[in-house]
Amino acid sequence: MGIHYWEQENIFELRTERSSYVFGVNEQGILQHLYWGEPVEARECAPLLAIRTHSSFDNDLNSDQAEYGGRGGGNYAEPCLHVHFSDGVRDLKLRYAGCELVSENRISIRLSDDHYPLRVELGYTAIPEVDLIERDVRIFNGGDTPVRVIQAMAASWTLPPLRDYRLTHVTGRWAGEYQLRSQPLSEGRRVLESRRGFTGPHSNPWFAVDNGRADEETGKVWFGALAWSGNWKITAEKSNFGRLHVLGGINDFDGAFELGPGAVYSSPVFTGGYVSGGFGAMSRNLHLYQSRYILPGGRVRKVLYNSWEATGFAVNVQEQKKLARQAARLGVERFVVDDGWFGARNSDMAGLGDWTVNPEKFPLGLQELIDEVKGFGMDFGLWVEPESVNPDSDLYRQHPDWVYQFPNREGTLLRNQLMLNLGHPEVKAFVLEFMTELLDSYDISFIKWDMNRTVTEPGAFPLAEHAGDSVWIRHVEHLYEIWAELRQRFPQVEFETCAGGGARIDLGMLRYADQAWISDNTDALDRLLIQEGFCYAYSPSVMMCWVTESPHGMNGRSLPLAFRFHSAMMGGLGIGADIGKWSDAELSEAARFVAQYKKIRHVIAEGSLYRLASVREGGLAAGQYVSPDRQETVVFAFRQAQHFGYSEQRITLRGLDPDAVYSMEAAEGLTQTLWHGSTLMNLGLPLSLSGDYASRMIHLQRQPAR
Structure with missing residues (x-):
């Protein structure tokens, strides 16, 4: 795990516990994305650095795979960096200029323009235990005249070729925030953003992408979240060659600024991740990441x-x-x-x-x-x-x-x-x-x-x-x-x-x-x-x-x-x-x-959160929290309305020790108080929620081994 560089192949890998993120430098000096997903032998990705062409009418395929592409040349895709130089030039050509291994899990990649003294440093930090990568960028103006920055994204995430791409995000309004939405992505751009001066209730700087078949427990999911509380933008752009790129950073809406001589711009952090365990695994990784690396935390949440x-x-x-x-x-x-x-x-x-x-x-x-x-x-x-x-x-x-x-x-x-x-x-x-x-x-x-x-x-x-x-x-x-x-x-x-x-x-x-x-x-x-x-x-x-x-x-x-x-x-x-x-x-x-x-x-x-049933999909909603040591679990269940009389419902739990025995206090409709983890996770826990707006909290505790 950590960061690896193979100099002969010009290949970089960020390895986490359950993923590989691979990029390299091609013969044109472009830092090119190669792979993101299940762990692989990174050096065997080297053939993907080959120079590609298609026609004079299409986007430059080599720039199209750039880890951090600039506005210029034959690149017509959404740019990571768009600048105007003081002499009126609006073209940017970023080439690989070296790297620095900052620590075991962080690397800085240097890019520079072919002609102008503009330098870009791409920061990558691997968070191995939660399969996440933090990315950020610093832009240096080494010249003696100002540079006008039109757009500066924190990162671009390139997803592997999939037959179908589905975007999941949240939308809403005041008093109706965080409403889940999913839609297929065809060729073109889909923009999530805020232009209102803060993060906003109408969208949130988080996204998830899958092949349209992932669910709560299964399927490959790529996702990311931007750490910025003002105007932001996330753009998902699918090219005509079937690749999807997701860029994110501070919104370019009314956002251009001058980078003076010797000045430095630092972007917010854009964190991305990959899981093969569905949207539930995605959420649990993000929650653990926040608990360990983001939140000030450490105090009991008082009533x-x-x-x-x-x-x-x-x-x-x-x-x-x-x-x-x-x-x-x-x-x-x-x-x-x-x-x-x-x-x-x-x-x-x-x-x-x-x-x-x-x-x-x-x-x-x-x-x-x-x-x-x-x-x-x-x-x-x-x-x-x-x-x-x-x-x-x-x-x-x-x-x-x-x-x-x-x-x-x-x-x-x-x-x-x-x-x-x-x-x-x-x-x-x-x-x-x-x-x-x-x-x-x-x-x-x-x-x-x-x-x-x-x-x-x-x-x-x-x-x-x-x-x-x-x-x-x-x-x-x-x-x-x-x-x-x-x-x-x-x-x-x-x-x-x-x-x-x-x-x-x-x-x-x-x-x-x-x-x-x-x-x-x-x-x-x-x-x-x-x-x-x-x-x-x-x-x-x-x-x-x-x-x-x-x-x-x-x-x-x-x-x-x-x-x-x-x-x-x-x-x-x-x-x-x-x-x-x-x-x-x-x-x-x-x-x-x-x-x-x-x-x-x-x-x-x-604890770890497991979404067992959603009110979006029917009359039952249920969520389960499992303590880090799996000694305790808490289940909340809600029925919105009852129809056609009584019918037994069982809800299968997650995240328990299958060989352990869990006890619960006697509750209405439940006479059994001892349950094996395997039974709870396979046969399920019976629920007797009768009437409209019925609810229950169930607290189970692991019993000492005999």
């Missing part, structure tokens, strides 16, 4: 209560105290005050940007409530939205030039607010200063960082001075720097990423966020669909899920408390209902579910 749905903007210390008392009765471990605690914030019309405690709502400051919350044994958390401002605010009146704007244009109001130009050094300093003062002044253990609008009028003031910059890139870079600085200064504070729900979740943001709010839609049935799509790419350990009211305001649907809790227990458990109105019976039932969750949350956070 959270958020007061937003109970109070809205009508926040005051006495009502919050009452809710905190009720939350403590349920066993909640973290109490969070949402929007409305600061400035003149009595609606979404005013006050955003004025981050001082409202003296009418909190006459003694936040400390009075924090002391109460801590006295109940809970941590205290707070909601903020640092990147936006209301025009009706002291901040905007003092600094109208801090928002994104173009001369002679009136800014678009979305949710009655404008967007701060976080790329402006003074704005970045302001955000760091007020967040530091807030966390220094109060015993706050948790921050929910929201962003409730897209970027519009993306002009930087004064406009002429920033003509060579990309405000889209600078905003995200400064966002990362702020989060990194806050995490360093306040290591005891946990951070949640939120953007009107799940619009800023990607492998870039998850390097700084402990958890993620994946949707403002908390209807428990809708959430099963949203959570399923989310977990194709992202770990359930970061996925926050709330129990809220019934009937639910989104769909008017009434769901049992058990169904709502079981749906929310599949990630990080939160409660967002107006628990001040719950009956004693509801409070007691909820407290039992909270206690159950605390017993099994380590399996949810650390």
Whole structure:
């Protein structure tokens, strides 16, 4: 495993536990992709470096196989790198210029233009145990004049020839994020992207490709995820010769920038992988990768209560105290005050940007409530939205030039607010200063960082001075720097990423966020669909899920408390209902579910997820979590509706030790409490879910060997 270079053949291989990724240098000096899939003898791929031609009307077949192709010559495919030189030349010819083995699992490949002093370094890092490869690029301008960069992709992934290609991805909208979609790919381009300034709810920078026949447990799947929280683009392009290339990086939409003399551009990381065990194996590899290499993590996901749905903007210390008392009765471990605690914030019309405690709502400051919350044994958390401002605010009146704007244009109001130009050094300093003062002044253990609008009028003031910059890139870079600085200064504070729900979740943001709010839609049935799509790419350990009211305001649907809790227990458990109105019976039932969750949350956070049945494919949904040592497993099962009377259903489990015996507490309809792993994985576990919106959680523990 690791990285190998065979100098005589000019062949490179990145070998993981279950895959080979092979490329080499052909006689034209082009770094050419050769193979990606099951392990092979890499040197035997050398004949694939042969120069190929077809006709004067088709794409240059040698450039078509380039690991990192530039815009120029006879290459008409989507380019990885497109630049304009200062003399007007728009042609780029990248040739192999050497390599450096940085470590056992990382190599840097140097490419340079034939004429201009432009150098490109391709970084490859193998992650052997999860069969993943991290790729990134650095672009150096070694000349004495600026170079205009039109497009700079982080990587291009070349898939092996398949008779058919099927693309799987997610799409959606506010309150309907992470909806799975699949479609065949014919010749041409299919683009997934965001142009809105953040990752976006309408698509997500993750893809999977198979031959159209892979399923949850079987089939070859190639996939990737881009670590960028701003405008991004992933392009899947199938050539007329049957090859598929998937490129990804920062979006070129309104994104051109100048690379000055001696300057360096560093791309985000684009991680790719191959599995032969279907979409389930893909997800488990991505989850393990995130747990070991991406997430700050390492802390127990505390049961959270958020007061937003109970109070809205009508926040005051006495009502919050009452809710905190009720939350403590349920066993909640973290109490969070949402929007409305600061400035003149009595609606979404005013006050955003004025981050001082409202003296009418909190006459003694936040400390009075924090002391109460801590006295109940809970941590205290707070909601903020640092990147936006209301025009009706002291901040905007003092600094109208801090928002994104173009001369002679009136800014678009979305949710009655404008967007701060976080790329402006003074704005970045302001955000760091007020967040530091807030966390220094109060015993706050948790921050929910929201962003409730897209970027519009993306002009930087004064406009002429920033003509060579990309405000889209600078905003995200400064966002990362702020989060990194806050995490360093306040290591005891946990951070949640939120953007009107799940619009800023990607492998870039998850390097700084402990958890993620994946949707403002908390209807428990809708959430099963949203959570399923989310977990194709992202770990359930970061996925926050709330129990809220019934009937639910989104769909008017009434769901049992058990169904709502079981749906929310599949990630990080939160409660967002107006628990001040719950009956004693509801409070007691909820407290039992909270206690159950605390017993099994380590399996949810650390275990492997197996999707056993999808609500997309029928009335039954089921997911299973298996602890790393296979000592425990937790199964959640849901029936949407019952038809035509009783029929026994069995659900076959995954990931257990077939020779071990697992025990479970007696449950309704299940008298047997001891099961062999082989029985559970082959005959299956019987389910007796009767009626509409029935659900069950089953916890099995391995018995000591006799």
